[in-house]
Amino acid sequence: MVEAPLPATHPLYGWTSAAPPSVPERFSKDPSRPLFSIVIPTLNQGPYIEDTLLSILWQGYDNVEIIVVDGGSTDATPAVLERYRPWIRVLISEPDRGQSDAINKGFRRASGSVLAWLNSDDFYLPGAFHSVLACFAADPSGRWVIGSGDIISADQQFLRHVPAREGSEQTLLAIENDCFLLQQSCFWSASLWQEAGGVDEGLSLLMDYDLWWRFSQRCSGLVTQEKLGAMRYYATVKTRRQGERFPSELATIYARYGASEPLERLVQRLLKEKSALGERLQALERQLPVRLLRRLRLLPRP
Incomplete structure (x- = not known):
């Protein structure tokens, strides 16, 4: 019998104070239900990665495989991963060429029909998986679910809400007006990922934005205003540390797609x-x- 991991030692934003659903002993692979493959790229996110893992375990949906790609953490991350090892289907711990490389590496090991990646300082909100499944069930031809979500501080204070938007060229071209799709609230089919070819490993900041362009050429996405994910934003988050790369990567993507x-x-x-x-x-x-x-x-x- 695998001992269930303890709840987070602090309240998790968006989750009630009530006891979370019990964690299944093992994740199953029931062929009658869609299998979620969630890739978690990480490097030295010891203070946050437990929240990331728990937000998956607490979804109350056990047909999930967690794939963690650790680039060689030297903080508390390995200890946290060891504690949750029974619930992690694939754990890759080795140097990589950055986040984009880690994401692609993780998805090469994925076997699910519904895919997403979740950064190791972010987490899902209650009911996210069931909302995604409801979207796909309502439109069996759908290949990409785009939800809304919240941006919060490192200590989980609300900063802003990001509404869901259609994954169209018009939406993507509005990025400089602070109009964007929240990556933490996006899920897609395995076939769409394969057609798009994964993320561009030459990009370290806007790899998700570039991926949305390729998705948008194949489908517009199923939009739900249900809040699916939460993104942490703080002084040392990568989007701030590498902010100077934003214009050059954006120019590369504009040129690539004829904008x-x-x-x-x-x-x-x-x-x-x-x-x-x-x-x-x-x-x-x-x-x-x-x-x-x-x-x-x-x-x-x-």
Whole structure:
């Protein structure tokens, strides 16, 4: 008998204070019901990954396989994974080439018909799997479910709600207006993933956005305003640490899918920002000694 893992030591955002559903002894593979394959890429997310795992276990749906791809964590992550090992079908622990590589590596081991990945500092909300199944049941031709969700702080304070939007070109082109699909609330069919070819391992920030473009060329998605996932946003989250990569990756994706007008606007905006930065540095140069500027690495050395 496998001992059930303890509940989280703190209330989990979106979940009631009542005791969570009991965790099944083993995940089953009932051919009469869709199998969810959830890939969790992780690296040094010890404070959060237990919440990620519990949000899957608490769904009350036992036809699930959890696939964790750990890039070589040196914090508490391995200890947490060992504690939950009986519920993790595949655990890959080895160096990788980044999150996109880890995601593709995980899905190569997936055998489910419904796929998703969940970052190891994020988690699902109650009823997410049942809402996804209801969407697919309502439209058997559907291949991609897009739900709504919340963005929260590291200590689980509400920051904003992200409504579900159709996975269309019009929606995707509105990304610079802060209009986006919440990756933590997206699920898709295994066949759609295979046709799309996985995520682009050359992208480290907008790999999901690039994937949505390829999905949108094949289907528009089934939209539900049910809240499916929660995304943590905090000072050291990757989207902030690597924020400077956003414009270049966005330009790459615009060019890839023939979005010439937004690409031109993006390039013009970046040129204006670069020009404005140059003017500020010139003004600073007139006010401060050149030697100090070079020491601060604001001017190149001769």
